[in-house]
Amino acid sequence: MKKNPATQRQHPLEIAVLIVNTHGRPIDMESFSPALLVFNLLLYLLTYVAATDSLTAQDPYLRDGFSLVSSNGNFELGFFSPGLSRDRYLGISFKNRRGPTSVWVANRNTPINDSSGVLVINITTGNLTLYSHDSTTIVWTARLLRKISNGVLQLLDIGNLVLRNRKDENPLNYSWQSFDYPTDTLLPGMKLGWDLKNNINRRLDAWKNPNDPSPGNLSWRMELHEYPESVMWKGSQEYFRHGPWNGMRISSNPLVRSFLYLNFVSDENEVYYQYSVPTLFPEISAMVVINQSNYLLMMYVWSATERQWKIYNLLPRDICDYYALCGPYGYCDIREAPPCKCLEGFKPRSADSWTAGEFSDGCERNKLMNCGDEVGFAQLYELKYPDTKRTWVDKSMDLEECKQKCLSNCSCMAYANTDISGSGSGCALWTGDLIDLKLIPHAGQDLYVKMLASELVKRGEAQKIDRLKPKVKISLAVVVASLGFAILFIGLYIFKKRSNVKDGHEKIEAQDLELPLFDLSLINSATNNFSIDNKLGEGGFGPVYKGTLTNGQDIAVKRLSRCSGQGMNEFKNEVILIAKLQHRNLVKLLGCCIQGEEKMLVYEYMPNKSLDFFIFDRTQRQLLDWSQRYHIICGIARGLMYLHQDSRLRIIHRDLKASNILLDMNMNPKISDFGLAKTCGGDQTEGRTIKVVGTYGYMAPEYAFDGRFSIKSDAFSYGILLLEIISGKRSRSFCHLNDQNVIAYAWRLWKEGNPEELIDDAIRETCIISEVLRCINISLLCVQQNPNDRPTMSLVVMMLGCEIPLSQPKLPGFFIKNEAISRKISSSKDKSSSTNELTITLPDPRRR
Structure with missing residues (x-):
């Protein structure tokens, strides 16, 4: 039984009377019999101890300060105040676990502003009601499926709060259950979808913020089309679509091994998804949480060894997951740059928009198709099925019958099996435009798209190229x-x-770069013949210019200096890496120009320059308030997590710093400069080099001294960058009393218990102190001396997005500047720039 500290100031008799007073009304102490009080108190305590997971007709109250605990001790029902709020809510949470533990909230829209809350079972009707202010105000009430008598409210071991008739022979015959009314969390055994019989829509709605559990604008729900699918919504806009169930898995899921079982049910009574943990893994806990802070659906798994929640999966995974990114008849391929392509037989609806990187207009047919034209079907492979809003389904048809049905319907644009298991079965027809197509290598489905017969003839053997799978007998x-x-x-x-x-350098063939090519004359015109007025900055790569294309799009052009030997290698490195990367927090490469001796990279232009332009300037830093800085901090973390974990290749940046973080017109951060980046294959997370390159003040000690780079050395650089954003002080040129760098300064303040002194004066009065202190804690975790102690970027993203308890940081990797180190480390030119400045180090070989 959990006591409320607030009651400790009351008279013991008053506390006892409060406990046994079943009407929630004041009792005259003089007229109350002490013997009766003791008897009732003992009876109450005996009942409570015997059933700490339940409320019954004999004990129908749960007051603020007390709780129910499931018999296995994993879940707890009680009153709580989230984050910094003082409001009280009734909710279910994981007990004795660090991290995002709240899984359900009863009164998320109607908080109680004091500790007067009490949950009551009505003895006569079985109604479940939450009151405040001495049982006079109804805060929340359960919607019962049927009235019951002799009711019992029980918190089950799976985290489900259920109300049932104690004498009912069927223990699953609930009158009400919390699993029917999720908030922001889906536990194993819960259902996402519809109870059609009782008209219950089981959906997730994100908390508005960590201090307010009321619904935000991000939701996840099942859409009841002919071919049902689950969709994430951002307000009234579709944000991410999972695709329909194909008989084996969700249409958008890649073929990955998972310890979780996913089940889909669709009948006249229910349509839902449900996941479970196999009984072989009783020690594993999992939950799915929809998060408003970073607009992600996050699956967590409890690590018993580390005693913390670990991120197992995130949705959306990549840029191709965003709804309808490539418009009608366009498909997204994350391996390509740009990622959007038109289906064969189609062309961009607006060529200028596609050149500018805007694909939402989608594609149109090369030739208009009319009803009555001679048509056929192109078989496309490895696709996520299109949006199913306008579909017709018959599960009894085979594929040939499905084809004939589509041929007979002028509105039908494509068909496919609804069940791909075995040889396939069922029929789905799509009418209208095909929207939100994505290429899923080795895991997508076959889709048959209607095309003019003349277009099919033109395709001929081309069907066997790229994503179309031929079956050929080879002699x-x-x-x-x-x-x-x-x-x-x-x-x-x-x-x-x-x-x-x-001259010791390989020539680069344009056709090998797999990028859109810009003509030199177009670049000359865009940059006014590389006018000095258009010059934005210069790095080891060469000068950077602003340009404007004929369609009005602003670009940034990195021009390889002809006298830059190292620049050639980095040019190739950057092209190879970033051409394959697509993420909202990475700078976007539009193409390149390779003609004669000229070699240039063309990027999207960042009008708000780089991060260092703001945080290290006394005037400009005033324009960057804490909410914007926190947004930038989270965006950089997500970009790094993509490089380390979610991109096709595991990429270690090696030169993360403020001047390499560019800001778009909405102040969204974009990581730039991949000239020094290194790739790791498979599960490799580290490497070693004899050429130590990067920027002094951001490098991890193990990299600076021994040439060992890893995802944890990037985490170290992120920690430095985090300290700079918070303090407004540059790491490289920092000097304060005896502190030789910003790490030493932050560590001293932390140990002295005064970390708030680190906060930049420009945000000190308006920032959320608890949020800033949390970020300081995270930064010190990132710069710990031992790389194994530093968090991964996926864990950093979780720590930023969720109110999980943080561990105390260990001794950081102090970086002492001296001549011996300086001779070993090649420091790059750290110049501010308003574009995608490539800062390059001229390395000296390390002699061992």
Whole structure:
């Protein structure tokens, strides 16, 4: 039984009377029999101890200060105040676990402003009601499916709060259950979807913020189309669509091994998804939380060894998950740059928009198709099924019957099996435009798109290219011939490779870069012939210019300096890496220009310059309040998490700093400068180099001294950047008393118990102190001396987005500047720029 500290100031008899007073009314102490009081108090305590997980007709009250605990001790029902709020809410939470523990809130829209809350079971009707102010104000009431007598309210071991008739022979015959009314969390066994019989829509709605559990504008719910699917909504706009169930998995899911079971049910009574943890893993807990702070659906798994929640999965995963990114008849391929392509037989509806990187207008047919034209179907592979709003479904049809049905309907644009298991079965027809297509290599489904017969003839063998899978029998003669061609090709390649080496550097062939190519004359015109007035800055790569294309789009052009030997290698490195990256917090590469000796990269232009332009300038820092700084902090963390965990290649940036964080017109942060980045394959998370490159003041000690780089060395640089954003002080040139750098200063203040002194004066009066202190804690965790102690960026994202308890940081990796170190470390030119400035280090080989 959990006591409320507020009651400790009351007279013991008053406390006892408060407990046994079943009417919630004041009792005259003089007229109350002490013997009766003691008897009732003992009876109450015996009843409570015997059933700490339940309320019954004999004990129908739960007051603020007391709680119910599930028999396995995992869940607790009681009153709480979230975050910094003083309001009181009745909710279910994980007991004795650090992290995002609240899983359900009863009165999320109607808080109680004091500790007068009491939950009551009506003995006669079985109604479940939450009162405040001495049982005079109804705050919340349960919607019962049926009236019951002799009711019992029980908190089950799975976290479900249920109300049932104690004498009912069916223990699952609930009159009401919290699992039917989720808030922001989906637990194993809960259902996301519809109870059609009782008209209950089980959906998730994010908390408005960590201090307010009322619904925000981010929700996740099941859409009851002919072909049902779950959709995340951002207000009234579709944000992310999971795709329909295909008989084996959700249409958008990649083929990944998971310890969780996913179940889908669709019948006349219910339509829902449900996940569960196999009985083989009783020690594993999981939950799915929809988060308003970062607009993500986050799956957590409890780590028993680390005693904390770990992020298992995030949705949306990448830019291709955003709803209808490529418009009608366009599909998204995260491996390509730009990611949007038109289906074969289609072209961009607005060529200018696509050139400018705006794809929402989508695609249109090369030739208009009318009813009565001779048509056929192009079989496309590995796709997430289109939006199912306008679908017709018949689960009894086979694929050939489905094809004929589509042929007979002029409005039908595509068809597919509803169940891909075995040889496939069922029929789904799409009428109207095909929207929100995504390529899912090795895991997507076959989709048959209606096309003019003349277009199909043109396609011919092209159907066998790229994402279209041919089934070809290869004869021995073909194998021999292929080997001969392969040997010839390798010989030519080696010859070409050798001939392409000039002055110690390889030439770059434009066709090898897999990027849109800009003509040199277009770049000359856009930059006014590289006018000095258009110059934005200069790094080791070369100068950077602002340009304006003929369609009015502003661009930033990095021009490789002809005298830059190191720049050539970094040019190639940046092209190879960033051409394959697509994330809202990474700078966007639009294309390149390679003509003669000219080699240039064309990026989106960032009108708000770089982060260092704001935080290190006395005037400009006033324009960057705490909410904007926190937004930038979270965005950088998400971008790094993508590089380390979610991109096709694991990428370690190695030069993360304020001047490499660019800000778009909405002050969204974009990580730039991938010239020094390194890739790791598979599960590799670290590497070693004899060339230590980067920027002094941001490098982790193990990288600076031993050349060991890893995702944890990037985390170290992020911690430094976090301290700079909070303090407004530059790490490299910092000096305060005996503190030689910003880490030492922050660590001293932390140990002295005065971390708030680190806060920039420009935000000190208006910031949320608890939020800033949390960020300081995270930054010190990131800069710990031992790389193994530092958090991963996925954990940093979780710590920023959720009110989980944080551990105390250990000794940080102090960076002492001296001549010996300076000779070993190649510091880059750290210049502010208003564009995608590439800051390059000229490395000296390390002698061991």
